[in-house]
Amino acid sequence: MKIGFIGLGVMGAPMARNLAAGGHALLTSLNRSPLPDDLPAEVLDSAADVARQSEIIITMLPDTPDVEEVMLGEGGIVEGVQSTALVIDMSSISPIATEEFARAIRETGAGYIDAPVSGGEVGAKAASLTIMAGGAEQDFQRALPIMQLMGKNITLVGTANGSGQTCKIANQIIVALNIEAVSEALVFAAKAGCDPAKVREALLGGFASSRVLDVHGERMISRSFAPGFRIGLHQKDLGLALDSARKLGVALPNTATTQELLNACSARGGAGKDHSALIEALELLANNAISTEKA
Incomplete structure (x- = not known):
C-alpha cells in the first residue's frame, strides 16, 4: 500500500x-x-x-x-x-x-x-x-x-471525530499528575533525609507503584532528562486540557497546578527536557535537589 x-x-x-x-x-x-x-x-x-x-x-x-x-x-x-x-x-x-x-x-x-x-x-x-x-x-x-x-x-x-483527541487529553492529565505526585514524594523524602533511590525501590513494591514511578522516578534520581517526551509538548497538551475544560465548564484544579510547574520549568530553559524534569520546579521550591548524579 x-x-x-x-x-x-x-x-x-x-x-x-x-x-x-x-x-x-x-x-x-x-x-x-x-x-x-x-x-x-x-x-x-x-x-x-x-x-x-x-x-x-x-x-x-x-x-x-x-x-x-x-x-x-x-x-x-x-x-x-x-x-x-x-x-x-x-x-x-x-x-x-x-x-x-x-x-x-x-x-x-x-x-x-x-x-x-x-x-x-x-x-x-x-x-x-x-x-x-x-x-x-x-x-x-x-x-x-x-x-x-x-x-x-x-x-x-x-x-x-475528536473522541480520540479527548481520550489523549485525559491520558495526558493522568500522566502529568502522576509525574507531579512522584516528584512531590521524592522531594519530600529527600528533604527529610531519606535516600530517594531507596524510597523509590520500596514504593515499587506497594500500592503506590506505577509506570511513572518506575521509569520517570529513575530518571529523576539519575538526572536523565534527555527527552522522551518534552516538557514543551506536555505544556501544550495540558493547555488543550484546560482550554477544553473551560469550554465544558469542568474544573481541573490539579491539572492547572501541574501546568504552572511545567511553566516554571520552561521559563528556566527546560522546555526541551523530558517531562520527568518537572521535579526541578519542586526542587527549587524546596531548595533541595534530590540527587546530583549524572547519567
Missing part, C-alpha cells in the same frame, strides 16, 4: 520505519524534520502531492496549527486527497479543531480518523504504542491493520 507520512520527528520517524518494515511504500513531504538516512521514503513537494498518490495519509505533528497548515493550508492534504483515501491524524491536538479538519476532509469523500498515541519514543520504536481513535467504524477497521504495525493497545473510543 502507498502510505503518505507527514511528520518525521522523534515519534514519527520510528513509526514510519515500522510501516516500511511492514512492506508499505512511503511518501512524504518534509516540514521541519529532515528525512532520516535509514527511512526509505519518496519525498514530494507538498502535502497535496503526497495525498494525490497515497491510499492512506498519516500526520504526526507537534501542535494544532501544524496540523491545520498541513491539512487545510496552501498545498495541503485537502487539495490532493482522493475520495477513496483515508486520513489518519496521529498528532495530539485540539478535539474541537479536529472536528473542523475531519469535516473538511470528509467533504472530499475521504475518510478521517483521529488517532493520537501514548508510549513515547520507546513505544514508537517498539511498535507498542497505545492508540486512541475517533471516527466511523468502517474507517477504523480500514485503519486498524496499519495502526497494528505501530501499536498494541488500539481502541476506537468513539465514532465521532
Whole structure:
C-alpha cells in the first residue's frame, strides 16, 4: 500500500520505519524534520502531492496549527486527497479543531480518523504504542491493520471525530499528575533525609507503584532528562486540557497546578527536557535537589 507520512520527528520517524518494515511504500513531504538516512521514503513537494498518490495519509505533528497548515493550508492534504483515501491524524491536538479538519476532509469523500498515541519514543520504536481513535467504524477497521504495525493497545473510543483527541487529553492529565505526585514524594523524602533511590525501590513494591514511578522516578534520581517526551509538548497538551475544560465548564484544579510547574520549568530553559524534569520546579521550591548524579 502507498502510505503518505507527514511528520518525521522523534515519534514519527520510528513509526514510519515500522510501516516500511511492514512492506508499505512511503511518501512524504518534509516540514521541519529532515528525512532520516535509514527511512526509505519518496519525498514530494507538498502535502497535496503526497495525498494525490497515497491510499492512506498519516500526520504526526507537534501542535494544532501544524496540523491545520498541513491539512487545510496552501498545498495541503485537502487539495490532493482522493475520495477513496483515508486520513489518519496521529498528532495530539485540539478535539474541537479536529472536528473542523475531519469535516473538511470528509467533504472530499475521504475518510478521517483521529488517532493520537501514548508510549513515547520507546513505544514508537517498539511498535507498542497505545492508540486512541475517533471516527466511523468502517474507517477504523480500514485503519486498524496499519495502526497494528505501530501499536498494541488500539481502541476506537468513539465514532465521532475528536473522541480520540479527548481520550489523549485525559491520558495526558493522568500522566502529568502522576509525574507531579512522584516528584512531590521524592522531594519530600529527600528533604527529610531519606535516600530517594531507596524510597523509590520500596514504593515499587506497594500500592503506590506505577509506570511513572518506575521509569520517570529513575530518571529523576539519575538526572536523565534527555527527552522522551518534552516538557514543551506536555505544556501544550495540558493547555488543550484546560482550554477544553473551560469550554465544558469542568474544573481541573490539579491539572492547572501541574501546568504552572511545567511553566516554571520552561521559563528556566527546560522546555526541551523530558517531562520527568518537572521535579526541578519542586526542587527549587524546596531548595533541595534530590540527587546530583549524572547519567
